[in-house]
């Protein structure tokens with residue numbers, strides 16, 4: 001027995017030494033540029049389950065919570081994350097507008113690390129989680145549906161949905177309170193993509209949305225919400241364990257339910273009366289043929305892409321890329337100096353949008369809510385909520401049309417404030433901001449709890 005223990009100990013020590021050497025080499029390969037040095041990456045299950053623990057895990061939401069702080073510590077608009085496990089490799093994190101532009105404008109030099117998007121392919125291959133010829137095919141099939149003509153439909157349908165919310169759901173009441181803003185924003189986003197995108201060929205009304213149709217145990221909206229927030233748990237938990245707790249069973253059920261809904265939507269449209277349409281759902285369905293040519297979609301690709309469009313509209317804090325070659329990137333700092341950083345082939349690159357959007361080099365008082373800043377001159381490369389280049393958001397105009405219609409209708413009729421709660425009566429403004437703006441980063445960024453009150457304007 002002591003002999004076996006000695007062998008196990010020796011193997012562990014050798015493994016640890018090899019990991020340490022690989023880790024040191026990864027740190028050196030990016031010039032020892034400061035940043036996070038941790039055991040597990042932000043993309044690991046550990047980071048998703050545990051809060052940030054120095055040296056162990058940065059947590060899954062550190063890009064959003066840190067904003068520009070890491071760069072301030074680094075002294076440059078570039079920093080690094082080097083994790084020891086599973087494979088020591090550096091992630092180069094960018095908040096420099098010019099370096100980011102170089103990355104987003106060269107798809108061949110800086111492609112998407114498709115393996116990191118595996119979680120998005122749970123229902124099938126799709127436009128977000130693909131690269132090269134495969135991505136080109138999905139983009140070619142989907143892009144024509146995002147035309148100005150269809151955006152007119154987005155506007156009209158969003159207005160109709162908002163009037164439905166005011167008249168049918170809120171019944172034009174003087175005051176309305178919700179415990180969490182997603183109670184309103186999630187159904188609106190779904191209705192618009194479902195109707196205006198004609199994604200699913202049917203109108204979901206506010207009443208229908210709460211109802212659970214025969215054969216289902218969950219509403220469509222609940223299933224989608226659980227899938228988008230708990231997808232990592234489903235991905236990393238062995239099937240057998242998913243039966244153990246009520247929460248796990250609900251997550252497993254949400255995946256089954258969402259798949260059922262998507263299959264039903266496809267069947268419904270396939271059997272409905274043929275009308276000439278130019279919408280997204282038609283484009284995807286027409287590509288789902290039995291021909292095995294390079295322009296067609298298999299059943300699983302069809303479902304995979306529908307899932308992506310249902311999920312669309314959730315915020316993304318980090319756009320990952322990787323370097324396809326040994327190269328360099330140049331980053332600046334507030335003193336106007338430049339630093340050239342070697343980027344080894346295979347290194348991951350994170351376009352850190354919170355870092356960029358709070359970078360004092362581009363934004364005066366970045367922490368102040370001051371929409372009027374966009375009326376002045378501003379650096380168009382320093383504001384990238386929709387990413388940029390060939391892989392930029394396909395739904396940008398769709399969302400901008402939808403968002404403006406929602407906000408103008410809401411704000412012109414209602415004054416919006418934070419819902420009063422005696423529990424928080426004594427909190428300061430700073431504490432309130434912290435509570436209300438707290439987020440969780442699962443697949444996308446989600447606010448934790450934003451309780452709102454809408455008061456009718458005179």
Ligand code: HEM
Nearest residue numbers: 127128312313315316319385386387391392393394395399
């Ligand atoms: C607040 C609203 C939205 C934001 C902030 C947003 C942001 C983004 C970002 C940052 C990306 C790049 C992701 C990456 O490279 O990993 C992206 C890609 C994408 N978005 Fe959006 N998006 C929004 C709404 C929408 C909507 C409404 C749709 C569709 C109806 C949509 C469809 C897509 C598609 C298809 C891609 C992948 C494009 C490609 O790789 O070719 N997005 N979005």
